[in-house]
Amino acid sequence: MIFLEAIRIALGQIWVNKLRTALTLLGMMIGVGAVVGIVSIGEGMRQFVIDEFGKLGGAQFVMITPQYMQLKDGRWVPNPRYKPLTMDDLAVVEQSSDRLAAVLPSMNSGANLRYRKASYQTSAAGTLPEFSEVYNWEVAEGRFLINADLEKLRRVCVIGQEVREELFGLAPFLGREVKLNGQRFTVVGLMEDRQTFGENWGDQVLVPVTTAQRRLAGNKYIQAMVAHAKEQEDVPDITEAIEKALKKRHGPEASYQIVSGRSILEQVEQTILLLKLVVGGIAGISLLVGGIGIMNILLVSVAERTREIGIRKALGAKPVTLLWQFVIEAMALSLTGGALGVAAGYGLGEGIARVISHYSELNFPSIVSPEATLFVLALSIAIGLFFGIYPAARASRLDPVDALRSE
Amino acid sequence: MLIELNGISKVYVRGTEEVHALRSVDLAIDDNEYVSLMGPSGSGKSTLMNILGCLDSPTEGTYRLNGTDVSRMNANELAEVRNSRVGFIFQTFNLLPRASALQNVELPLIYNGQRRKVRRARAIQALERVGLADRMTHRPAELSGGQCQRVAIARALANGPSLLLADEPTGNLDSSTGEEIMLLFDALHEEGNTVLLVTHDPVIALQAERLIRIHDGRIASDEQLA
Secondary structure, eight states: HHHHHHHHHHHHHHHHHHHHHHHHHHHHHHHHHHHHHEEEHHHHHHHHHHHHHHHHHHHEEEEEEOEEEEETTTTTOOTTTTEEEEHHHHHHHHHOOTTTEEEEEEEOOEEEEEEEEEEEEEEEEEEOOTTTHTTOOOEEEEEOOHHHHHTTTOOEEEEEEHHHHHHTTSSOOOOEEEEEEEEEEEEEEEEEEEEEEEEOOOOOOEEEEHHIIIIIIOOEEEEEEEEESSGGGHHHHHHHHHHHHHHHHOOOTTTTTEEEEEHHHHHHHHHHHHHHHHHHHHHHHHHHHHHHHHHHHHHHHHTTTTHHHHHHHHTOOOOHHHHHHHHHHHHHHHHHHHHHHHHHHHHHHOOOOHHHHHHHHOOOHHHOHHHHHHHHHHHHHHHHHHHHHHHHHHHHHHHHHHHHOOO | OEEEEEEEEEEETTTEEEEEEEEEEEEEEEOOEEEEEEEEETTSHHHHHHHHHOOOOOHHEEEEEEEEEETOOOOHHHHHHHHHHHEEEEETTOOTTTOOOOHHHHHHHHTTTTTTHHHHHHHHHHHTTTTTTTGGTGGGGGSOHHHHHHHHHHHHHHHHHEEEEESTTTTTSOHHHHHOOOOOHHHHHTEEEEEEEESSHHHHTTTEEEEEEEEETEEEEEEEEE
């Protein structure tokens, strides 16, 4: 009963001094807004990385590269145990675990493309028919590479949107022959438009890996391979299995670098979390400033209303009742400021995300989770309680005789 | 006996100096008495009134109100006594300026934990008693001095106190309004209320049935009038 009355009195008081209240709320709002804005950008960044990673095959990939160089006494020197990878190694890795979706070779070489008078400089990637499915990247026209292309070492290629534009413009391209490093290749397909991390995939030229080895590289090696797990949880087991299989084949001395997307993602997430904590912590200081503003305004309020406090005491208000009245006033201020701050922070995050999206041409989100919102609101109330308790205690301890005498 | 003071002393420390505001005061006031307390400023009458109203505690001595020793009570217990046993009426009215007459009268009922309906009804009843039924939604600034003092009296009556304690109730009013207020006190006394008037105006003081003069922290005289 008295509690409800205290809320009513507190709200009334807040309403009476509108300008003063507005300025105090502004202080609180800026603090909360800064924190919410930064956290929402951080959360957006995390989501962005996860999404883009998903397009690259997600955190399910494990990359295996031979260690060509090694670090010795602080310098990079050729690795004496270097052993290049071949398609046979790929077959071995494929057999190492039944929880693998696919293993793709990585086999890139510089490519000079010519069609009539147009030319285009890019790199050609030798790959397998599974590539399209693994990267979830479909052909827009024509067909993707098929097993027969690999078996027969066909000189065929599938091209990206940019390659098509540069070489053919609007002219028909399917079935046309282009010159790739001087050799004739037939265009059999066009990939759909795609970007990840702001990078355009349109400059790609995909050829059968076997053709790339024979015609472009002139050897039987592949530069690296990328194994894709069916489930992200299997990645550590698969990594181990691959390492074991390769050691078994090449001896315990063989050294390969095996990096999983999961470990990269974990590192990125940790970095972003750290960033959120550090920058959010700095923004949190402004929350403190907001709290001090509340304390200041309450001290003024208590001083101004000394006589009123005296009257209330004479009429039977207990110290604890007055304590609550002022604490509630502080909490009402801080919670209102906090709620406005959440709205402002949401706007700020959204604004920053749009600016980033606009200038980087990335689809960068800003995310305010309900948990974060609740946390910030609870924090606001706590700040009101913390900074309100001292002025409130002062009000509750006033001597009624002195308080009544004050002007 | 409503009020029993035994050897009440009050000592203030002002700087390095001790001020003896009250020196061993003994006083007894019965139910339904009508008492004036007179004395020059600095005589200790304000201190005595504060102690009688439980706004202040004595340094020495015992104070029994309705048989309960209130002289050693803590702040919370004193607040309860002020709320339910004492009705204060001040020279400057001491109304909350932003609250309506009705809300002002409701205040002691709120601190008494009354439900909204009950306190509204009792506040209206008190305002009707002082003749302000038609001014309930007005704020103090919209009321005359006499009307403000009536609101204050209604507020003092709200919880049905044992003692009405009025400190110079006509001090801020012109003489005709002051007389109206005094008539109201007479009527309240007739209805069975115990009234204690603190004043330095002899004309006002003589309206009571008993006159106590205080001087230098001691009771100088105590006489029945009329």
